[in-house]
Amino acid sequence: xxxxKAGSTVLSLSLLAVFLAPLLAHSQPGxxxxxxxxxxxxxxxxxxxxxxxxxxxxxxxxxxxxxxxREDVWLRRQIKEPDQLIAEGDPIVMELLKESxxxxxxxxxLSDTEIEAVIAYLKSTEQQxxxxxGLPSRYxxxxxxxIAAIIVFxxxxxxxxxxxxxxx
Numbered sequence: 001x002x003x004x005k006a007g008s009t010v011l012s013l014s015l016l017a018v019f020l021a022p023l024l025a026h027s028q029p030g031x032x033x034x035x036x037x038x039x040x041x042x043x044x045x046x047x048x049x050x051x052x053x054x055x056x057x058x059x060x061x062x063x064x065x066x067x068x069x070r071e072d073v074w075l076r077r078q079i080k081e082p083d084q085l086i087a088e089g090d091p092i093v094m095e096l097l098k099e100s101x102x103x104x105x106x107x108x109x110l111s112d113t114e115i116e117a118v119i120a121y122l123k124s125t126e127q128q129x130x131x132x133x134g135l136p137s138r139y140x141x142x143x144x145x146x147i148a149a150i151i152v153f154x155x156x157x158x159x160x161x162x163x164x165x166x167x168x
Contacts, residue, residue, distance in 0.1 A: 039121025042114045053125050067123045079115050
């Protein structure tokens with residue numbers, strides 16, 4: 001009888017761990033990588049005069065979702081050498097130029113490291129905009145209490161179900 005209860009307890013705790021691990025893993029979103037933080041600083045210093053992220057068009061387009069709409073290679077070139085893309089007649093740049101009343105983006109003289117950091121920052125803003133999957137952290141205590149109650153009632157039911165019945 002004691003072995004059965006110990007086995008039930010181990011099984012219950014194992015099930016609890018299986019259910020809680022994914023819930024707790026998604027309850028706290030991670031911090032932004034260092035390059036995204038550096039990219040935010042560069043963006044604020046160099047880009048906010050003409051661009052916003054999710055607040056509408058200024059001189060240049062709103063950059064919300066730009067890393068989803070555009071390839072990284074194109075973004076690097078647009079940030080590093082926008083004048084060359086205009087000279088080449090890049091169709092995307094030409095459309096953007098038309099939308100901005102023929103005010104071209106000027107080369108900002110950013111290093112490759114700064115450009116990568118800005119792109120990382122733009123990607124991080126898109127990740128923040130989407131809701132993380134999983135259980136919101138405010139519901140974790142309720143779920144834990146509910147699971148604990150289920151386990152207790154299961155153990156009580158298993159204990160009550162182990163009575164010997166005399167069939168005479």
